[in-house]
Structure formats: structure tokens, C-alpha cells
Amino acid sequence: MKVSAKDKGFKRFSVLILIILSLQILSSLGIISKMSFPSPLSVCAGIGELILTGMPPGYRLLTHIEESLVRVFLGFILALMTGFLLGIIMGWSKRVSFYFNPVLELLRPVPPLAWLPLSVLWFGIGIMSKSFLIFLGAFFPILVNTILGVNSIEKSLIDGCYSLGASRRDIIFKVVIPGSMPSVLTGIRIGMGIGWMTLVAAELTGVKSGYGLGYMIMTARDLQRIDLVVAGMVTIGIVGYLLDAGVRLVEERVLKWRM
Amino acid sequence: MKLIKNRLCRIILLIIFTFLFFCSSKEKHEDKVRLGYLDNDLHHLAAFVAIEKGFFRESGVDVEVAGVFKAGPEEMSAFGADALDIGYVGLAPATVAKSNGVADVKIVAQANCEGSSVVVGRDSAVTAVSGLKGKIIAIPGNGTVQDLLIHKLLDENRILDGVNIVVIKPPEMAPVLLKKEIDGFISWEPYPSKVENEGTGRVLINTGQIWENHPCCVLVVSKKLFMKSQKTIGGIVKAHIKATDYINSHPDEAAKIAEKYTGMNTDVIKSAMKRIKFVWLPDKKRAEDYISFLNKMGYIKEENSEKFLGEFIDESFCKR
Amino acid sequence: MSIFEVKNIKKIFQPTNNGASLLAIENVSFKVRAGEFVSIMGPTGCGKTTLLKIISGLEFPTEGEVSFDGQKVSSPKKEIVLISQSEDLLPWRTVTRNIEFGLEVRGVGREDRRKKSGEMIKTFGLSGFEEFYPKNLSGGMRRKVSFIRSVITDPAVMLMDEPFIFLDENTKDELQVFLQNLWMKTGQTIIFVTHSLEEAIFLGERIVVLSKRPSRVEKIYDVSIGFPRDRFEQEFMDIKREIGRELQRRDII
Numbered sequence: 001m002k003v004s005a006k007d008k009g010f011k012r013f014s015v016l017i018l019i020i021l022s023l024q025i026l027s028s029l030g031i032i033s034k035m036s037f038p039s040p041l042s043v044c045a046g047i048g049e050l051i052l053t054g055m056p057p058g059y060r061l062l063t064h065i066e067e068s069l070v071r072v073f074l075g076f077i078l079a080l081m082t083g084f085l086l087g088i089i090m091g092w093s094k095r096v097s098f099y100f101n102p103v104l105e106l107l108r109p110v111p112p113l114a115w116l117p118l119s120v121l122w123f124g125i126g127i128m129s130k131s132f133l134i135f136l137g138a139f140f141p142i143l144v145n146t147i148l149g150v151n152s153i154e155k156s157l158i159d160g161c162y163s164l165g166a167s168r169r170d171i172i173f174k175v176v177i178p179g180s181m182p183s184v185l186t187g188i189r190i191g192m193g194i195g196w197m198t199l200v201a202a203e204l205t206g207v208k209s210g211y212g213l214g215y216m217i218m219t220a221r222d223l224q225r226i227d228l229v230v231a232g233m234v235t236i237g238i239v240g241y242l243l244d245a246g247v248r249l250v251e252e253r254v255l256k257w258r259m
Numbered sequence: 260m261k262l263i264k265n266r267l268c269r270i271i272l273l274i275i276f277t278f279l280f281f282c283s284s285k286e287k288h289e290d291k292v293r294l295g296y297l298d299n300d301l302h303h304l305a306a307f308v309a310i311e312k313g314f315f316r317e318s319g320v321d322v323e324v325a326g327v328f329k330a331g332p333e334e335m336s337a338f339g340a341d342a343l344d345i346g347y348v349g350l351a352p353a354t355v356a357k358s359n360g361v362a363d364v365k366i367v368a369q370a371n372c373e374g375s376s377v378v379v380g381r382d383s384a385v386t387a388v389s390g391l392k393g394k395i396i397a398i399p400g401n402g403t404v405q406d407l408l409i410h411k412l413l414d415e416n417r418i419l420d421g422v423n424i425v426v427i428k429p430p431e432m433a434p435v436l437l438k439k440e441i442d443g444f445i446s447w448e449p450y451p452s453k454v455e456n457e458g459t460g461r462v463l464i465n466t467g468q469i470w471e472n473h474p475c476c477v478l479v480v481s482k483k484l485f486m487k488s489q490k491t492i493g494g495i496v497k498a499h500i501k502a503t504d505y506i507n508s509h510p511d512e513a514a515k516i517a518e519k520y521t522g523m524n525t526d527v528i529k530s531a532m533k534r535i536k537f538v539w540l541p542d543k544k545r546a547e548d549y550i551s552f553l554n555k556m557g558y559i560k561e562e563n564s565e566k567f568l569g570e571f572i573d574e575s576f577c578k579r
Numbered sequence: 580m581s582i583f584e585v586k587n588i589k590k591i592f593q594p595t596n597n598g599a600s601l602l603a604i605e606n607v608s609f610k611v612r613a614g615e616f617v618s619i620m621g622p623t624g625c626g627k628t629t630l631l632k633i634i635s636g637l638e639f640p641t642e643g644e645v646s647f648d649g650q651k652v653s654s655p656k657k658e659i660v661l662i663s664q665s666e667d668l669l670p671w672r673t674v675t676r677n678i679e680f681g682l683e684v685r686g687v688g689r690e691d692r693r694k695k696s697g698e699m700i701k702t703f704g705l706s707g708f709e710e711f712y713p714k715n716l717s718g719g720m721r722r723k724v725s726f727i728r729s730v731i732t733d734p735a736v737m738l739m740d741e742p743f744i745f746l747d748e749n750t751k752d753e754l755q756v757f758l759q760n761l762w763m764k765t766g767q768t769i770i771f772v773t774h775s776l777e778e779a780i781f782l783g784e785r786i787v788v789l790s791k792r793p794s795r796v797e798k799i800y801d802v803s804i805g806f807p808r809d810r811f812e813q814e815f816m817d818i819k820r821e822i823g824r825e826l827q828r829r830d831i832i
Contacts, residue, residue: 035339035360056401057557120431124440160667160725163635164681164732165657174683178671206427206435208395219426222332222352222401223558224339224361257671257712 038227046231055220055228059210065239067211068199071127072243075134076195083139083191084184087146092176097147104143112136113201125206130199137198138191145187149180182258185251192247196240213239292484292491293325295334295346299429299521301448301531302371302476303347305539307520308513309502317501318494329428330400338362344484345495349404350477350549357571358559363482366541366572368496370476370503373467374535375405376451377412378460379443380436388464392418394442397427397435404475405445405466407552412469436460447475448531449523456527465534474542474549485573496539496576503539541572582768583611583634583736587643590629603629605793608643611736611770616762618783619772622831625794627772628664631740634770635661647736657685658735662725664744668713674724675700675709681732699727703761719750723757730761736768743778752810755781759807776832780819781808788831797831 020040026032027039038046047061054060090097112133123129153176161175203214213236220228292315296303309315315322325343328334331352337343339361347370356362377396379385385394391413398406406424413419427435432444437459445466454460466473478499480492506513510532517528550564561567590604603626611617621627632638634645636655645652647659655661668677678696687695700706705723713721722742729737743751759782762769773779779786780802788797800822804814826832 053557121434121438124438125425125427125435126440154665156663156665156667157669159637159661160663161669161680161684162655163637163659163661164684164729166680166684170684174680175669178669181671205431206397206425206440208423208425208440210423210425215426219401221336222330222403222426224332224335224356224359224402226361255671257714259714 035226038230042227043231043234046225046227047235050216050228050231050235055216055225055232056223059216061216061235064211064213064216065235067209068203068213069239071130071202071212072134072192072195072199074127075131075198076138076192078131078135079138079142079191079195080188083142083187084146087143087184087187088150088172088176088180090143091147091150091180092172104140108140112198116201116205119202120205125208127208130202130207130212133202134195134198138195141190141194142184142187145183145190146180149183149187150176152183153179182255185247185254189244189247189251192243193240196236196243200236291321291323292495293342293344294322295326295328295337295343295348296324297331297334297347297447298327298329299449299523300347300476301517301521301528301535302374304506304513304517304532304535305370305478305499305502305537306347307516308505309498311516311519312502312505314498314501315495318498320491320494320498322495329430331403332356332400335362335364338364338479338481341481341483343481345478345480347476347478350474350546351404351407351553352400352402353477353479354546354549354553354571355402355558358553358561358567364479365482365485365570366477366479367492367574367576368478368499368539369474369541370478370499370537370539372472372474372536372538372542373465374475374531375408375445375447375466376462376534377409377443377445377464377466378436378451378454379463380439380460381458383442383461385443385463388412388416389418391416391443391463392421395423395425395440397425397432397441397444397446399429399432399446400426402553402558404473405447407549407556408466408469408473409445410556411552412464433457433459448534449517449521449527452527452531452534453523456524456530467534467536472536472542472545474545477541493576500539500577503537506537540577541574543568543572543574546572582613582648583770584646585609585611585630585634585643586646588630588633588640588645589642590626590633590638591641602793604640605795606643607789607794607796609787609796609799611768613768614766616769616771616782616784618779618786619770619789620776620779620786621774621789621794622791623774625789625792627774627789627794628740630789630794631661631738631770631772635659635738637661657732659738660729660732660734660736661738662729662740662742664741666713666721667725668721668728670713673710673712674705674716677713677724678728678731680728685732695731699731702764703727703757717750718746719754722746722754726758726761730765730767733765734767736770739769739771741773743773751778756807758782763806776823776826777810777819780815780822781810786822788826790831797826797829 023032024040027034050061090100115133115136119129119132123132157179158171158175161171166174200214200217203212204218207215213232217229217232220232294306296306310322326334326337328337331349334346334348335352335356338346338356353364353366357364385391396409398409400406409424410419413422425441427444429446429450432446432450433454435441436444443463451462455462480495485492514525514528514532518525546568547564550561550567553559554561586608588604588607592601592603594600607630619627629638633640634652636652636659669680672680675696678699679692682692682695700709703723708716708720716724743754746754755778771782783802786800786802788800789795790797802818804818808815823832
């Protein structure tokens with residue numbers, strides 16, 4: 001089904017709007033009790049309250065978002081640098097991959113949240129203990145997809161370039177790295193997504209600065225403000241969506257040769 | 260066509276089974292009364308004693324422990340989800356939950372006064388409250404009694420703006436203090452006594468010194484249970500009063516029970532119990548002060564505190 | 580004066596798990612002069628690709644040796660370029676940047692590269708396609724770009740392994756003419772492997788015919804028609820019939 005440029009306006013949101021409308025109607029009619037789930041309108045009001053008054057009172061939404069973004073970016077950048085580098089090396093060298101695989105396969109299934117107690121022990125309650133968990137979440141998708149990307153490059157491409165007189169260094173920088181980009185960018189998108197999701201869990205124990213979206217939601221829950229909890233969730237969803245859209249834009253640029 | 264029918268049948272069966280599963284997991288123990296309390300909170304000693312000495316059973320009430328929580332707000336969420344019938348919990352989280360419409364509960368008795376402390380690190384240079392300016396202090400959660408008290412303390416000393424208040428779960432407070440990630444914390448007994456006993460910190464000020472005889476924990480019951488059987492409520496409160504009296508008349512035996520439930524050693528328990536006043540009559544006057552503070556902090560919006568408390572607190576069961 | 584010497588090449592493949600070893604090439608020898616276009620023709624599976632890989636230095640012979648300019652060939656060299664059957668253009672580079680690849684790895688500066696690639700593009704009729712990505716080119720176009728990017732580095736020898744095998748008939752004809760034109764203009768030494776007799780005759784000055792596996796040199800033919808060649812001309816068709824009949828008798832085709 002071809003989607004024309006015009007369609008990209010509102011049509012894509014039609015199902016979402018339908019769901020929100022139905023929820024509001026059901027809530028207003030009392031079919032969904034306000035205790036089980038706040039109505040979309042009260043969630044909107046909640047977002048307004050979070051922006052103006054904040055949760056806890058005095059700690060406003062925009063600063064929460066800012067702090068969370070900083071933590072996620074820090075963790076993500078670390079994951080990108082290490083995951084990409086290790087991925088290229090492991091994809092290129094069968095020997096390195098042979099020895100490193102067991103270690104990584106053992107660590108991979110452990111969810112970032114399980115590292116929380118250790119992280120607090122090592123890094124305290126500052127930014128690093130949160131970014132560490134986010135790093136763990138983003139690292140594996142980036143690593144795995146980079147290795148995949150390197151391995152998916154056709155041997156004939158590499159042979160042809162050797163034949164043209166390329167050195168091993170040339171091959172790595174001019175063929176392997178650009179060639180693995182489609183997979184790497186997929187890994188980046190997934191890693192960014194998981195990193196952002198890990199955020200709430202990461203901010204559950206002690207946030208020194210008192211700011212962070214996960215922390216804000218926990219506070220709202222402590223103060224029994226479910227409408228603000230959902231407003232916080234909606235905010236997390238929106239920011240996550242925007243982050244993903246950002247990566248997709250970069251992807252389109254870098255991978256325009258695939259269009 | 261057959262393939263589609265087959266798959267459709269399987270999907271329908273799956274949905275039915277999932278539905279049945281959820282229905283069955285909501286089965287209630289119709290006759291048991293579900294009790295909740297806080298992990299390692301010595302304020303709830305009456306609950307431990309009442310269970311150990313069989314006071315609930317004597318009053319004809321079948322009580323089972325349905326939840327142990329890390330902080331008050333979590334316990335109130337459980338009330339909201341209809342997972343508890345009665346509970347020992349801080350007055351502040353109970354008030355916030357009731358006022359914000361999450362848990363419909365009634366206070367039928369009080370559990371204690373005072374019994375929390377502000378603790379600083381053993382090597383800390385802070386000797387007076389004013390020394391807390393510019394420091395980082397941990398509380399067990401927003402909307403807890405400790406949150407309220409630390410705000411009161413700092414506000415009265417005019418240093419509220421200069422202090423960074425962080426939320427950390429009580430078991431983690433001591434390790435984080437030791438790492439010097441925070442400069443101090445305020446928590447319920449026996450944590451302050453434990454930290455003193457281990458030599459990792461010292462008490463700066465007891466909450467009793469911040470606000471004399473301030474109510475702390477209360478005994479709440481769900482509105483549902485309240486409407487169902489007044490007789491049961493009567494039995495529960497009777498057991499609670501008996502347990503409270505026992506603590507005050509037989510402190511050593513009570514201490515042994517406390518050791519069993521908290522896992523902490525005798526010295527810590529003895530020291531902790533000294534700082535707690537175990538009572539049972541609700542303090543309506545001071546509860547009004549709670550409401551003013553919670554309003555001021557922006558946690559609740561209760562304009563008519565008298566009307567609210569009239570509905571919230573029921574002392575009629577409190578008689579020997 | 581021969582620039583390339585293939586001497587008594589023998590290749591046995593060792594089995595990996597079970598089964599006997601495979602004798603792919605029994606004994607192949609021939610010489611190539613500078614600037615010559617030599618076709619190597621043989622039935623499918625006779626080891627043509629393996630032979631070419633050995634010549635290019637990507638594989639080792641079990642016996643025998645290949646010498647280039649008097650020196651033994653044991654690894655890929657900058658002066659020997661191999662064009663394989665499969666797609667070898669870098670998909671993320673434009674036509675221009677693909678063509679410039681060989682110059683890039685030789686350290687040629689940007690301006691010089693642009694100049695040279697621009698000339699090549701114009702000379703061989705690719706104007707207008709400079710900024711295209713391989714994905715948006717036809718199969719035939721991509722092959723043309725492959726040739727140009729190999730020839731721009733001015734190699735001593737170009738090895739080609741059935742480069743037109745995946746193209747349709749019309750494109751094949753077009754590319755054969757293109758290649759012949761390119762060879763006439765640049766004077767490269769070219770060794771061209773194919774299974775098609777007509778292709779071998781159209782392009783080559785000499786044809787080295789290989790037997791079925793294990794391969795030996797069956798016969799080396801001289802094709803003395805002038806260039807550029809016309810496949811519908813009488814002379815061409817006569818030679819094709821002559822060689823074809825003989826190879827049929829020898830059970831090569």
C-alpha cells in the first residue's frame with residue numbers, strides 16, 4: 001500500500017485518536033472508574049500540572065525531562081562507543097569473537113534492572129549509577145547488530161577491493177564500517193529504545209538531584225496521584241517516540257544509498 | 260477455510276482460558292482478614308505481639324499477613340487495589356491516600372507516637388540542625404511521616420531551601436550513608452538504633468524533639484471491612500489495645516518478639532524501643548496539624564479538615 | 580615478450596569432512612604477452628574460476644607456479660586486478676566515488692581523482708550518471724562501472740571471471756562491445772574467462788581451451804580477425820563454425 005506524502009499528515013494518528021476518544025467517553029460515562037484509569041482529559045490536566053507545579057511540588061516537568069535525557073545520552077554514548085568498537089573487532093576477527101562470545105552470551109540475558117544493587121554500590125546515587133544501567137541496556141543491541149552488519153558484507157565486495165589494491169586498513173575503514181551501517185543503525189535504534197525504557201527502573205533508588213522522569217513517576221505514585229503517574233508515562237512515551245524519530249532521520253540520511 | 264476455522268477456535272479457547280485464569284486468581288479468602296505492615300518497622304510491634312500471643316484469635320478474628328511493604332505509600336496502593344483489609348501504616352501516607360481518593364480507609368486506633376530520628380554519618384561534622392544546610396538528607400518516601408517531619412524541622416530552622424531531600428528505601432539508607440553519598444537520613448526505628456549500634460552513624464535529633472508526642476503510625480481498616488462487620492473491627496481493636504498494653508507492661512518479652520520479626524539484635528531493639536511511645540488512642544488534634552502540613556506541601560488539597568477527619572477517624576472502638 | 584607465465588598449474592582441494600580429495604586442475608600452462616587479450620574457455624565446472632584465483636594470487640596452486648614480470652605470484656598484487664562474476668561495486672558509493680576507489684587507496688589527491696574519473700566517465704559514455712547509486716543502475720551499467728574502476732588504476736593485467744554471466748542476451752552483446760572498445764583505447768593486458776565460445780572468439784586474440792575437469796589445456800587457437808569485430812560478418816561466423824565443430828568432436832562442448 002503506497003502512502004503518499006500528503007498522507008503523512010494526520011492519517012497515521014487516526015487509530016490513536018480513536019482510542020483516546022473512546023477512553024474519554026467510557027470514562028465520562030463512568031464505565032471506566034476514575035480509580036482504575038484516569039480519563040484522557042485528566043491526564044492532559046496532569047501534564048499541565050506537571051509543567052506548572054511539578055511533582056513533587058516545585059520540581060517541574062521540563063527539568064525532569066532534561067535530567068533524564070542527560071542520563072540516557074551519557075549511557076547511550078558509552079554503549080555506542082564500546083558496542084560499535086567491540087562489534088567491528090568481533091565481526092572482523094573470528095578468533096576474538098571465539099573467545100569473547102561466552103562472556104557476552106552469559107551477560108546478555110541479565111536484565112539491566114538486576115544490576116541495580118551493584119550499580120548503587122559501585123557508583124552511589126549520582127548520575128553514573130543510572131547511566132550505567134542505561135549503558136547495559138543499550139550495549140547489547142548495538143554490539144550484536146554491529147557484528148551482524150560486519151558479517152553481512154558480501155565477501156565478493158571485499159575481495160574486489162583487495163584486488164584494487166586496498167590495504168587491510170582501507171578495507172576496514174572504507175568497506176567494513178560503511179557496509180555495516182544499516183545493521184549498526186538498527187542496533188542504535190533498538191539500543192536507544194531499550195536505554196530509554198531502562199531509565200524508569202534506573203531512577204527508582206535514590207536520585208541525588210531530585211530530578212528524573214522515573215523518579216517523578218515514583219513520587220507521584222507515593223503521593224497517590226495516579227493521574228500524574230499516567231501523565232508521566234505519556235511523557236515518557238512521547239519523548240521516547242521523538243528520540244526514535246530522531247534516529248530514524250539520521251538513518252535516512254546515512255542510508256540514502258538504499259532508497 | 261478449515262485452517263481459518265481451526266485457528267479461530269484456538270484463539271477463542273486461548274481467550275477463554277486467560278479470562279478464567281484471571282477470574283480464579285481473584286478468589287478471596289472470604290473469612291480471613293488480610294493484614295499489612297512495614298518491613299522492619301518497630302512502630303508496628305503491636306501487630307507482631309498480637310499475632311505471636313494469639314490476641315487476634317482470642318477476639319475471634321482470623322488474621323493472615325497478606326503484605327509486608329518497604330514504605331507506607333506502597334501499602335496504601337495495596338489498599339487501593341483491595342489487597343488488604345487492615346494495616347499498620349504511617350498517618351501521613353494514609354491521609355494522602357484517603358484524600359487523593361486512592362484508598363478508602365478508616366483509622367480505628369493509633370499505634371505509636373514519635374520513634375523516628377535524624378541520623379548523620381559517624382565522621383560527620385554536623386552537631387546541630389543548622390549544620391544540615393547545603394547537605395543531602397534521605398527520606399523513605401514522599402508523603403511519609405518522615406517527609407513531613409524533616410520538612411517541619413528544616414522549615415522551622417529556616418534552612419528548607421538549602422537542603423537536598425532525596426528518596427531512598429530504608430534498607431539502603433545505611434550503605435549509602437556509609438559511602439558518603441548522602442549526609443544523613445531520617446527513618447523509623449530500629450534503623451537509627453541499628454546504625455548507632457554498628458557505629459556507622461549517630462543520632463542528631465529524635466522526632467520527639469522536633470514535635471513532642473507527634474502521632475506516627477495508625478491502625479487502618481478498609482471501608483469495605485468496616486461496612487461488613489463492626490463486630491470484627493471491635494475484635495481487631497481490642498486485640499491491638501491488649502498488645503499495646505502488653506508491650507508497655509512486659510517490654511523484655513515484647514523485645515524478644517521484636518527480635519524475631521525484625522531480625523535485629525537485642526541491643527538495637529532495646530535502644531529502639533526506648534525512643535518509641537506505644538499508644539492506642541487516636542490523636543485527632545495533632546492529626547489536624549498533619550493535614551495543614553500536607554496541604555502546605557502541596558501533597559493534598561483538603562479544605563475542610565474537620566469534616567475530613569470526622570469521616571476519617573473513628574475512635575468509637577477504642578475502649579478497654 | 581611475455582608478461583605472464585602460467586607453468587604447470589595443478590590444484591587439488593583437500594576434503595573438509597569426508598570423501599576423497601578433489602583434483603580440479605591437472606596441468607595448465609600458457610603465456611600471455613603485454614597488451615594481449617586472451618580468452619580462456621572451458622565447460623562449466625572445469626576449474627576456470629579456481630585457475631583465475633590462482634593467477635591473481637588469491638589462492639595457492641598445489642603444484643606449479645605463476646610468474647608475473649619474472650616474479651612469482653603468491654599473493655594479490657596491486658598490478659593484477661580481478662573482476663569477479665558477482666556484484667562488486669560498493670553500494671554506498673556513487674558511480675564517481677566507486678570509480679575513484681582504486682585511486683583513493685593509492686593516495687591520489689581529491690582534485691586529481693575528480694579529473695581522472697570525470698574523463699573516464701565521459702570517454703565511456705556514462706555522463707549523467709555520476710551521482711547515481713549502484714542500486715539505481717541497470718545490471719549492465721554496473722558492470723561498465725566495474726570495468727572503469729578497475730581500468731582507471733592502470734593495472735598491468737586485468738583478470739575477468741565470466742563478468743557477463745548474469746546479464747541478458749542484449750546487454751551481454753552491448754557489454755562485449757563496450758569491453759572491446761575499452762581494451763582498444765587503453766591497451767590493457769586482459770585474461771578473460773568464459774564458457775561461451777562465441778564470447779571467447781569475439782573478444783580474444785587467442786583462445787586457451789580447457790578440457791572437462793580435471794582440466795588440461797586442450798588447444799590454443801589464434802583468432803586473427805581485425806578489431807573492432809562484427810559477430811555477423813562472414814569471417815567471424817566461419818571461424819566460429821570451424822572451432823566449434825572441432826570442439827564438438829573433442830567432446831568439449
